[in-house]
Amino acid sequence: MELKNKIISKLHNFMILPAFLLFSIFFIYPLLKGIGLSLTDYDGMTKANFVGFDNFIEFFKDHRAMNDVKTTILFALGSAPLLNIFGFLYALLLDRKFVGKSIIRTIIYLPAVISPLIMGYIWYFILQPKRGFIYSLIESVSGNALDFNWLGNSSMAIWVIVIVNVWQFVGMTMVIYLAGLQAIPEELHEAGMIDGASYLQRIRYITLPMMIQPIKINVITNIIGSLAVFEIIIALTDGGPGYSTESLSIYIMRKCYGSFTGYSTAVAIVLFFIVLIPVYISFKYLNKKNVEM
Amino acid sequence: MAIGYKIKVVVKTSYREGYCKMKRTMKLLMLLMMVVVLVGGCAKAADEVTIAQTDDKSSETTVTDEIVTIKLFTGKVETVDLMNSLIDEFNAANPGIIVEQEFQKDASNVIKVKFASGDVPDITTVVTQDYIDQGKYLDLTNEVWWNRIDPAIRDLCTDVKSGNQYKVASNMTMAGLFYNKAIFADLGLNEPATWAEFEDNLSKIKDNDSEIAPFFMGGKDSWMLGHLIEFMAHGVIKQDLGITETKAAFLANDDTKLQFGEVGGPMESFAASIISARDKELFNSDFLTATYDNQIEAFAMGKAAVISQGMWALGGIIEMNPEMVGNIGFMPYPAIVEGTKPVILSAEDSAYAITSDSKHPEEAKKFLDFLFQADNMVKYSEFIKSPSAFEDVSADWGPIKDEVAHALAAGVHIGFTNENPSGFSGDDAGRMVQELFAGEYKTSADFATAYKEIWDKAWNASNN
Amino acid sequence: MKQYVYRFIRLIIIITISLLALFPFYVLAILAFTPSSVNFSEKLILLPNLYFDNFIEAWKISNIGQAIANSLIITVGAVTINVVLSSMAGYAVARVKNKTNKIMFLIMLGCMMIPGIINTVPLYTLMIAIGGINTHWAMILVLATNSLPFSIFLYSGFIGGIPKTIEEAAIIDGCSRIGAFFRVVFPLLKPVTSAVVIINGLSIWNNYAQAVFFLQKQSMKTIPLAISMFFQQYGAKWHLMAAASMIGLAPAVFTFIIFQKYFIKGITAGSVKG
Known part of the structure; x- marks a missing residue:
């Protein structure tokens, strides 16, 4: 009895263990095996030979890979800031009491509920040049056929993808900002108003400093999500024309299935660092801001 | 200080508020869980049966009731x-x-x-x-x-x-060019033997009715463009060497026979043909974004005069528009190199x-x-809707049997390219055609050089 | 006066962005409710009809009923495991501040940034070794694992904001600390739990990347798999595809609408502090 009680009284020290155990089995163990593969020429079938860092060298010499790095970063540079800016503006807009607020909030969040792959297919149907919904709409309203292929033009297509992505996930960013806004005590704003601060000044000096935590969450999850973009591109352009809108995640998948398993895990590690660096920088920066304020 | 206090109060009250309402939610959740457990239970029972069967299998000593x-x-x-x-x-x-x-x-x-x-x-x-x-x-x-x-x-x-x-x-199965017989008949067009004649036909179709796409490709599905390379470009090699020798040449990457990088060779001629037809606007303008389904629909509805497809597409076309049956013509791919013949895929x-x-x-x-x-x-x-390989099976497989027989008589029979090096699939080749169409290769010779480079690189990777 | 103008402009903007968010659903509805004999690219239709045959046909040929059952089993199972394990771990991270806990937590957080594909082949081998292919339980474990780090992150942040006095009182009353967690702390976690349930529930419900490998039998397919296979098989029939998508999306959308109130609360509670 004594012993049992003693054990129970110690148990709380090990509460992280069940989660960590499960995580080790289904994530860390395969991960370590995968990292090991990145140093081999494993093709998914025959015996793997150790090749050192050849896969990494190969990666930086590959045209298509470098283009994919460019596409991925370009996408993230477009998508992550836009998601945050629009998410914040949406949140400011909805941070008032009005009839139907929760309905509006639900509606704006709704697109994020749906799998990006299926959403991508729906958008493809809407946006498809020549025969999509928007095209038909423009044609029947203006009477003129629009002869411009926005998904077939590589420099244009990437921005179409960015817009669709921002459209789908802006609700998610908004909700987190909204939560942050609602936690700001009203007295602060009232005090600001008494001091004669304008709306913009209040946002700059009262709202923003109080929002560091939600900003941190949004910035970091959006960086991670944007740099790992996959399904929406598959549905909208399939990476084309050629490889011009292919992202690194798609490249990794295609290489992994295309007999280059070892190589693809090496690329996945590179992608990990491409994600890690901006996340680390923004984390440090925002923490510093947090302390300053 | 006061602010901190207030937040705490807000948080606390929200617990309480949530608590009462949560009860109902929890009930709902419990109900949901029960349903799931029930459903899951049934599914499990079914699973156990199959598991039991698999177990039987592993003990191979029991011969009588082994499943x-x-x-x-x-x-x-x-x-x-x-x-x-x-x-x-x-x-x-x-x-x-x-x-x-x-x-x-x-x-x-x-x-x-x-x-x-x-x-x-x-x-x-x-x-x-x-x-x-x-x-x-x-x-x-x-x-x-x-x-x-x-x-x-x-x-x-x-x-x-x-x-x-x-x-x-x-x-x-057979693959070649499906064409709209009515459109061809109206304009008095004949089946072309060379790419130049083919372009002539397409230009006439375009001049006659700008609403109709002369040659429709669903280029978003890159396999379709990969087929063009396999049939038209590789067709030059295949018709020259025959089935077995072609396979051997691909596998050995025998450049004297393949001539991928040569000007006037299969790849360069192919690229020149595509560029020329593109510049004359003989393809559908959404070449790069249209899909297989779009292509089938356009052809079935009479909006496309010619498409490149195989027998596998017939079912879809006829289902979409049953009246199209008597209107489907079928012909070989016209020759893209002077002195060669039209080709038609006739393969397993x-x-x-x-x-x-x-x-x-x-x-x-x-x-x-x-x-x-x-x-x-x-x-x-x-x-x-494709003929059987078994000689004792006579199926009434397709409504365009006669057209196919006619096309088979008119072109040299070629097979698929199954010998691509593993890093360079037909799909990858199709993406190069997308790039070609999008103008990323300045000349047809650039395309041929790039194709040879990628092929060689992939071949070397898998043959070392 | 000026205030009214502002209000009016705000109203207009709010209505516009709401319509924008609903736009694809509207297009989907038009398609699903239009007889397939009507060719969409030739004739523009702006109002949905009341035509239900597409739904009946899509339901019949797509096997989506079974897919909904599979998705439900997997989602509820994975979310339950996820909530239990991550709330415990979150408590450990927030309250038992020793080095081991911190390191384990950081490892898991770091893994959030790793592209999942790196795991595919080794994980598949593992699944075969444990007999997990085409089973609900293995899929549940894999998906519960994937979302652990984010859940622990939310829980630890939230628990950190709860005054310690609440559990200390329980401990004085004779509860062990772990007992106090389940009896006193866990019930307080409802807001963040509902956020975890909704966020992870949706990503598990929508999971495609793992399901495509581990659930290969036709009778085991989940909704994303069933819909994407349906797209493959009936690619040209937009009307049926739209109807099938609507059937497949409905459970997620309705669940979200029912629970969204708790969700917003949970997000507020879980993400702002911490």
């Missing part, structure tokens, strides 16, 4: 439903064997993971040179099926390296292989025996 599960792994989406009904029939007639069909749209990728991890199907429709080389399939050279099969199909099923057959094709279709890791090859063969029975083959051929 064997045969996994059929396929990437052919169009036959899933038909195959299911044939499998039901087979399972009912063979109490000791259960055949299970598994479909994956990405079959050629998924099978790789299956091989890599040891979860190997017994029968599969996915057969590639790589896996043949690695001994993944059973040698089917001595099976009785071959006595009934067209010798030309047997040749196409033969692995050049070993001279054995690792796959059996139950059907043939619906090929099956038994894996060498299969624990039950005899049962797998038994199922193929059943599938290849003449009556089932008639059903199958009529369903997928």
